[in-house]
Amino acid sequence: MLKFLSLSVLLLGATVAHAERGMLDWADLIDEAAQSYEDPYRDLSAEQLTALVEVARMQSQLTATSDDDQRSELGQRLSDAKTALAEDGVDADWLISQRWVAAERRRNAAWAGDADVDGQIVTLGGYVIPAPADQDGVATVYLVPERGMCSHVPPPPPNQMVRVRLNSDWRPQTIYEPVRLTGQIAVVPTEREVVVVDGPVRMQAAFTMEATKVEPLAFAGAMSAGGKAWVEKMTQQLRDKEGDGLNED
Incomplete structure (x- = not known):
């Protein structure tokens, strides 16, 4: 009986560890294997x-x-x-x-999301772009790595954009509000048109998230290292x- 209980505890622990991935970096969302492909234009000046x-x-x-x-x-x-x-x-x-x-x-490379994060409970920080509510009334936003994406600079690749359903009372007060979101993420591609700043933008996201926790963050005075890398x-x-x-x- 003790051996059975010990095995059950181990299996339960393994299941919880698999379901709760924890804090992610944006690079964790990319399927790296899909990024290696032959591009005949890559080496042209x-x-x-x-x-x-x-x-x-x-x-x-x-x-x-x-x-x-x-x-x-x-x-x-x-x-x-x-x-x-x-x-x-x-x-x-x-x-x-x-x-x-x-x-x-x-x-294909731009849409390829890492299957290892599919279905995981994760925490991911970024900037939110308000979007229309879903048909069931749940508020939605898009989470992107840096401020200005989709308006001042082009949208990120789909595997660097998350369509988020807000299962909480929190709502963004402004565009590009910095937040840290926690919830279940899934590799579920979506496309829809959203008005951002000056006009409609085709929002292509390789991921969706059911966010259950929102942590508003203070605006940073300078662009993060990740943002600088993005601009480069x-x-x-x-x-x-x-x-x-x-x-x-």
Whole structure:
């Protein structure tokens, strides 16, 4: 009987440990395995990306026009641009053919949430963006890593945004109010449009949380180290978006 009780206590302890993950960093939400993928645009310089986008645009214009003079001019400019890229070792036609493949890989990486946190009771700090209540009347917000995201700077990747249902009496008094939330988090992707500051923003979140505890935090006078790292990453994010510009037909 004692052995049975001891085993029961051990199993119960293991279950509680699994269910209560505790304090998370934002990096804990990312499925790191999904971040390693082949991106043919990654090593291109800004100038090469710009030239590649121009080639894609000229190809589209060449297809659309029937004017012989325009076609001749565009054809020559297109040939010159491809030759210049080829001299840099860049195969423009092949790269343009890979645009949808690369876009899908980036999307998958951006949405990939760490399955290890799915269903866990966690605590996560960040900044809230008020959102409309759910159909059942429960108040909702979005939690993001830094102030200004989705308005002053682009939204974070979906795996760095949490859609939160507030199962408490607390409500945000302003946008980007700093808080620490505790509740059950789940890898449940959602998309909806929310008005943020100057207009509607497509909010794409890889996670949802049923928050049962809210701890308001004091506003920090300076951006955190995580925020600075995020800003530094924005250059690469925008550079990647230039590659997405090749999707124009």
